[in-house]
Amino acid sequence: MAAxxxxxxxxxxxxxxxxxxxxxxxxxxxxxxxxxELLAGATGQIMEVGAGTGANFPHYPEQVDQVIxxxxxxxxxxxxxxAAAKAPVPVEIRAGxxxxxxxxxxxxxxAVLSLVLCSLPDVRRALSEVAxxxxxxxxxxxxxxxxxxxxxxxxxxxxxxxxxxxxxGGCQLTRDSQQAIVDAGFAxxxxxxxxxxVNGRTTPSSPCIIGVARKTGPALPGTSSGAAHGDQAx
Ligand SMILES: C[S@@+](CC[C@H](N)C(=O)[O-])C[C@H]1O[C@@H](n2cnc3c(N)ncnc32)[C@H](O)[C@@H]1O
Numbered sequence: 338m339a340a341x342x343x344x345x346x347x348x349x350x351x352x353x354x355x356x357x358x359x360x361x362x363x364x365x366x367x368x369x370x371x372x373x374e375l376l377a378g379a380t381g382q383i384m385e386v387g388a389g390t391g392a393n394f395p396h397y398p399e400q401v402d403q404v405i406x407x408x409x410x411x412x413x414x415x416x417x418x419x420a421a422a423k424a425p426v427p428v429e430i431r432a433g434x435x436x437x438x439x440x441x442x443x444x445x446x447x448a449v450l451s452l453v454l455c456s457l458p459d460v461r462r463a464l465s466e467v468a469x470x471x472x473x474x475x476x477x478x479x480x481x482x483x484x485x486x487x488x489x490x491x492x493x494x495x496x497x498x499x500x501x502x503x504x505x506g507g508c509q510l511t512r513d514s515q516q517a518i519v520d521a522g523f524a525x526x527x528x529x530x531x532x533x534x535v536n537g538r539t540t541p542s543s544p545c546i547i548g549v550a551r552k553t554g555p556a557l558p559g560t561s562s563g564a565a566h567g568d569q570a571x
Pocket of ligand 1 (some may be wrong): 341347356360386387388389390391392393407408409413433434435436450451452453456457458
């Protein structure tokens, strides 16, 4: 495989096999409605980062002209291709990583991050890339599970995190993704904090946020330095 193509790949074969089932379970318990809420205001040219199986595609409203969906995991990308063929708006799938997005500067009206900031090796660099690709004033639509605001629950998340992340394709329970978005120079327009309960019970990934942020100021320069931004110090 050519070096450039390899660079745009992320391989999580086990996670890629089980994620469609995890997602179907989550959607049966409320994630479907969360996806609708996430995308209700999207318009124009949209970039979706880490699109996975394309679970968001059915929920793009008709005001969206086109979605360019970036996904680095080959198996998930294949499933996204199938979902794109049935989507209500045109969707183009591209191989690529959030830290090095395959789109030009200021080329989209909106960016979608859905359950993806938890999984990125370098959140700071990825958000800097999102800011680069968004036009000034463009919208960042986000839906993420996050570190709990309750110190007790956050401690449980921290203890569980090593095993969780091993089983869930690098997903971290300990990230403050709202703060990471603010630190990257976005202004939060609205955000809803809630607990995603399954049959009335909390899970380690229950604390969630859904919202919209605007690109206002310049993004922080991207770095490829070690720790992912927004992680809680261990
Ligand atoms: C939990 S899944 C969420 C998928 C989808 N966004 C959704 O809402 O169902 C996390 C996604 O992030 C992708 N991902 C992991 N590392 C990435 C990277 N460096 N750049 C872009 N996407 C990445 C995974 O391949 C996977 O599709």
